[in-house]
Amino acid sequence: MRSFIACLIFLACFLFLGVEGYAQEKDPASQLREMKSAQDSLTLQNPAEKIYVQLDKSIYTPGDTLWFKAYLFNAPTLNLSAKSGIMYVSIVTDSNVMVKKQRLPVEKGLSWGNISLKDIPAGTYTLIAYTQWLQNFSQDCFFRKQFTVADDTGCNWLANYTCSSVMADNKEQAHVKLLLSDIYKANVAGKPVQLSVLKGRRQLYRQAIQTDEKGLIDITFKLPAKPGDIRIVAGDGAGNHVNIPLNFNRPQDADVQFMPEGGELIAGLPAHVGFKAIGLDGKGINVSGAVLDHEKQVVANFESEHLGMGSFNLPVVNTGENYTAKVTLPGGAIREFTLPDVKKEGIGLNVINPPNEDSVKVLLSATDKIARSGESYFLIGKAREIICYGAMVDFKNGTSISQKINKKLFPSGITHFLLLDKNNKPLNERLIFINRHDNLHLNINADKMAYNLRDSIALHISAQDALGNPLRGNFSMAVTDDAQVHQDSLSNENIVTRMLLTSELKGFVEQPNYYLIANNSQAKEALDNLLLTQGWVSYNWPDGKDNPGYAAETETAVKGRVINVFNKPVKQTKVQLFSKSPVVVTDTLTDKDGRFAFRNLPLADTPAYFIKTAKNFNVGIVMDDAPPPVLLASAGPTPMPWYVSNDTTLFNSLKNNRIRQNLADNLPADTKALKEVKITAKKIVKGSQNLNGAGNADLAFDEGDMVKAGKKSLLNFLEQHVPNLKWGTLTKQYNLRFALQDKSKDEISAIFQFVPIPPTPTIPWYLIDNKPMMLIVDGISFGSVIKVMSLNEPNGNDIKSYLESNTAEDVKGIEVNSSSKYSWEYFWRYILEDWKHSLNPAQIAFVEITTRSGKGPAIGHTPGAYLYKPLALSVPSRFYRPRYLPDNTNKHTPDLRSTIHWEPNVTTGADGKATISFYTADKPSTYTYILEGTNMDGSVGYTYGKIKVTGNTNP
Numbered sequence: 001m002r003s004f005i006a007c008l009i010f011l012a013c014f015l016f017l018g019v020e021g022y023a024q025e026k027d028p029a030s031q032l033r034e035m036k037s038a039q040d041s042l043t044l045q046n047p048a049e050k051i052y053v054q055l056d057k058s059i060y061t062p063g064d065t066l067w068f069k070a071y072l073f074n075a076p077t078l079n080l081s082a083k084s085g086i087m088y089v090s091i092v093t094d095s096n097v098m099v100k101k102q103r104l105p106v107e108k109g110l111s112w113g114n115i116s117l118k119d120i121p122a123g124t125y126t127l128i129a130y131t132q133w134l135q136n137f138s139q140d141c142f143f144r145k146q147f148t149v150a151d152d153t154g155c156n157w158l159a160n161y162t163c164s165s166v167m168a169d170n171k172e173q174a175h176v177k178l179l180l181s182d183i184y185k186a187n188v189a190g191k192p193v194q195l196s197v198l199k200g201r202r203q204l205y206r207q208a209i210q211t212d213e214k215g216l217i218d219i220t221f222k223l224p225a226k227p228g229d230i231r232i233v234a235g236d237g238a239g240n241h242v243n244i245p246l247n248f249n250r251p252q253d254a255d256v257q258f259m260p261e262g263g264e265l266i267a268g269l270p271a272h273v274g275f276k277a278i279g280l281d282g283k284g285i286n287v288s289g290a291v292l293d294h295e296k297q298v299v300a301n302f303e304s305e306h307l308g309m310g311s312f313n314l315p316v317v318n319t320g321e322n323y324t325a326k327v328t329l330p331g332g333a334i335r336e337f338t339l340p341d342v343k344k345e346g347i348g349l350n351v352i353n354p355p356n357e358d359s360v361k362v363l364l365s366a367t368d369k370i371a372r373s374g375e376s377y378f379l380i381g382k383a384r385e386i387i388c389y390g391a392m393v394d395f396k397n398g399t400s401i402s403q404k405i406n407k408k409l410f411p412s413g414i415t416h417f418l419l420l421d422k423n424n425k426p427l428n429e430r431l432i433f434i435n436r437h438d439n440l441h442l443n444i445n446a447d448k449m450a451y452n453l454r455d456s457i458a459l460h461i462s463a464q465d466a467l468g469n470p471l472r473g474n475f476s477m478a479v480t481d482d483a484q485v486h487q488d489s490l491s492n493e494n495i496v497t498r499m500l501l502t503s504e505l506k507g508f509v510e511q512p513n514y515y516l517i518a519n520n521s522q523a524k525e526a527l528d529n530l531l532l533t534q535g536w537v538s539y540n541w542p543d544g545k546d547n548p549g550y551a552a553e554t555e556t557a558v559k560g561r562v563i564n565v566f567n568k569p570v571k572q573t574k575v576q577l578f579s580k581s582p583v584v585v586t587d588t589l590t591d592k593d594g595r596f597a598f599r600n601l602p603l604a605d606t607p608a609y610f611i612k613t614a615k616n617f618n619v620g621i622v623m624d625d626a627p628p629p630v631l632l633a634s635a636g637p638t639p640m641p642w643y644v645s646n647d648t649t650l651f652n653s654l655k656n657n658r659i660r661q662n663l664a665d666n667l668p669a670d671t672k673a674l675k676e677v678k679i680t681a682k683k684i685v686k687g688s689q690n691l692n693g694a695g696n697a698d699l700a701f702d703e704g705d706m707v708k709a710g711k712k713s714l715l716n717f718l719e720q721h722v723p724n725l726k727w728g729t730l731t732k733q734y735n736l737r738f739a740l741q742d743k744s745k746d747e748i749s750a751i752f753q754f755v756p757i758p759p760t761p762t763i764p765w766y767l768i769d770n771k772p773m774m775l776i777v778d779g780i781s782f783g784s785v786i787k788v789m790s791l792n793e794p795n796g797n798d799i800k801s802y803l804e805s806n807t808a809e810d811v812k813g814i815e816v817n818s819s820s821k822y823s824w825e826y827f828w829r830y831i832l833e834d835w836k837h838s839l840n841p842a843q844i845a846f847v848e849i850t851t852r853s854g855k856g857p858a859i860g861h862t863p864g865a866y867l868y869k870p871l872a873l874s875v876p877s878r879f880y881r882p883r884y885l886p887d888n889t890n891k892h893t894p895d896l897r898s899t900i901h902w903e904p905n906v907t908t909g910a911d912g913k914a915t916i917s918f919y920t921a922d923k924p925s926t927y928t929y930i931l932e933g934t935n936m937d938g939s940v941g942y943t944y945g946k947i948k949v950t951g952n953t954n955p
Contacts, residue, residue, distance in 0.1 A: 440941025569594025
């Protein structure tokens with residue numbers, strides 16, 4: 001915060017400085033002041049928000065609970081934001097299907113909660129946090145954190161493997177060595193195994209094979225051109241099996257990118273070039289090589305230094321040159337990559353940032369033609385979207401300019417140096433990291449060196465600023481068992497790396513904490529290479545957006561507008577709100593803009609409000625809810641399943657989880673229960689218009705399923721429950737067979753006289769098992785309500801919009817008829833006679849939806865009334881804290897916690913101190929504690945440490 005204030009003071013002084021020698025039509029000094037004032041004003045008036053969420057851990061087991069604490073910061077200042085009072089936390093699968101969503105209250109920039117993972121299957125997920133206000137900016141600004149739910153019921157064996165690709169007879173083959181063991185890590189030796197290699201649903205290889213005396217299998221098979229989504233399924237036919245995704249990091253799949261500092265290679269100027277090499281899995285790979293000119297002469301050598309990144313210098317870039325890099329990849333393969341094209345004219349930007357000096361040096365170099373032009377430029381230093389340094393420069397005295405700039409002008413974090421022309425168009429940009437060493441200093445002291453089992457632990461927290469002064473702050477702490485949870489201090493993002501580094505970088509940053517905690521020259525050089533090579537995220541107000549498209553949600557209120565048939569506001573009309581649970585009856589008047597608001601409503605688990613106006617003729621109610629964003633999962637690499645990576649800590653956690661489940665089911669602790677098989681009666685959807693009879697379908701979901709799904713959209717429900725549902729395309733002719741089925745042949749012919757057929761006859765549509773999905777609602781084809789008569793061409797977006805705008809609780813059930821057995825009757829009822837000869841029932845999937853009203857899809861709202869069902873506010877549960885008395889009265893119940901303690905709201909007083917206490921569990925181990933948070937006024941802090949737990953029983 002002090003850095004930010006210093007920045008503003010400098011600029012206030014700068015605006016009064018005169019610039020000698022400039023008396024042009026438009027004074028450049030005035031232009032710079034105007035630019036600075038306009039951009040900073042827009043940033044401060046419409047500040048973005050930065051979110052950080054601490055999770056108790058990153059890997060969970062079935063039935064676990066995910067605990068989290070959210071910090072909502074003002075992006076320019078990093079003080080806690082007061083803009084939004086509501087935030088959203090969603091869980092999304094790796095295929096971008098949302099499985100959980102919470103709406104949380106935010107107070108003074110803080111929120112916390114928990115999410116049950118009981119009904120979430122094993123897999124990799126992304127937790128996404130955002131506010132409605134943050135939707136005005138890029139989705140890159142949303143917080144994303146990848147986590148895993150691991151289960152041991154799907155695989156009975158463990159596996160380790162190596163894979164490589166080799167050329168044989170001009171064909172590429174995969175060579176895989178596979179080691180199998182059971183869950184107790186005993187080799188599956190000398191056993192017959194049925195082995196299949198699959199790519200998606202296509203089988204590439206199948207063989208009955210026997211493991212050797214060590215449990216090894218060695219196979220070779222033909223590798224397809226695109227080796228993604230390949231897996232091995234191995235089993236013994238007696239219930240033991242394993243499903244192994246293969247990761248082929250082939251040389252031809254590696255990607256090496258070269259990025260000149262400042263943006264471009266300029267002829268006649270020196271160049272500093274960064275590079276980044278990644279494998280197919282998205283992680284950095286070590287490479288080396290040489291840069292060659294068009295005569296194949298070596299002009300520079302290079303070698304990666306950390307995670308595939310590095311840099312090198314070209315003393316002079318030659319005019320008309322085409323540079324290539326000859327790169328040696330892991331395993332010795334050599335590939336050539338082209339460097340960016342050389343520009344004939346331009347300006348080079350080079351920033352030197354010595355870690356132990358108080359200034360940065362900015363070097364500008366121009367070609368002769370540019371230098372002789374006499375143009376002036378603006379050199380800008382910008383941090384957190386605020387201009388902290390500005391100067392006018394020109395090349396009147398030569399072809400190079402050197403500026404020395406004090407680091408105290410900038411806050412800690414990423415600083416952007418930009419060179420702009422007189423029209424404010426960016427010509428060059430370079431990112432550097434400035435560390436003012438002003439983060440919070442957090443210290444934790446335990447009251448003992450080591451602890452017994454079921455012993456009481458007291459951790460004493462001390463928070464200080466950079467000068468050693470105690471301070472008030474708000475923090476969150478997670479304590480986990482190292483035997484069950486692997487906490488990687490380098491790879492795991494924390495509040496400091498998020499706020500100062502990764503939040504302003506686009507894409508996946510591997511080992512983010514390495515760049516900030518490793519106090520050595522290699523780490524500082526690696527950080528500079530990271531900023532030289534990796535793109536960045538802008539928190540700036542979007543260009544051309546005068547007003548926010550999404551208002552900040554400041555409170556939990558029911559808001560809307562009353563409008564007439566001409567979309568004009570209806571002012572000073574009475575609006576009533578009714579609720580059954582809890583019982584609420586209240587009313588208000590609309591204002592001059594027709595707006596109304598109901599505030600201070602009691603919390604409800606499943607809120608449902610009936611809103612009614614005094615006028616019920618030619619008026620409508622429009623709620624203020626903004627459309628939710630389409631959320632995308634994390635771009636980071638997908639981790640290997642635990643049974644492939646043989647993660648011992650996760651193995652222990654799964655074993656303990658199984659013991660807990662067995663004890664709950666009164667089974668012996670060391671039993672491995674078989675996966676539950678449910679035998680259920682046919683589900684009946686009440687009121688269904690199913691042509692086969694209610695419940696007679698390939699898939700049927702009844703009212704109980706709908707109630708359980710709650711406020712999930714119908715689209716979200718179908719994506720989660722209907723296998724092989726995907727968004728694809730149809731030919732126009734195929735599409736119109738469904739959308740126009742309710743029209744006569746003459747009507748269709750008339751429409752085609754006016755509707756042009758585009759050159760590319762494909763239309764977006766939903767497919768089930770690659771069959772077009774036809775939607776039937778209460779026995780009425782959805783195609784019959786599409787606006788064909790207005791000549792708007794129907795397509796899958798109409799279906800998508802309908803499914804997104806209605807929730808599971810709006811319907812009684814859904815039946816999917818995709819096989820010939822169940823689609824036959826629908827085919828003859830809903831497909832036009834003239835087109836039946838070219839189609840058959842097996843080519844179409846019919847989805848029958850039964851609504852609560854039973855009146856089909858084209859139901860209008862009752863005039864002057866609205867049933868409003870917002871997403872309920874989530875109320876956090878309290879983390880279970882066992883309390884062990886000296887007599888250990890509950891010693892027969894094993895304590896197998898993996899998260900030993902979770903404390904979301906640790907507050908230090910004026911003395912900077914706080915104490916946290918909890919009990920150890922039942923096994924000797926080492927615990928890791930992680931504490932992070934903020935002083936709420938612009939500084940953040942993070943620390944971690946270890947606690948030793950011996951095998952002694954607490955006396």
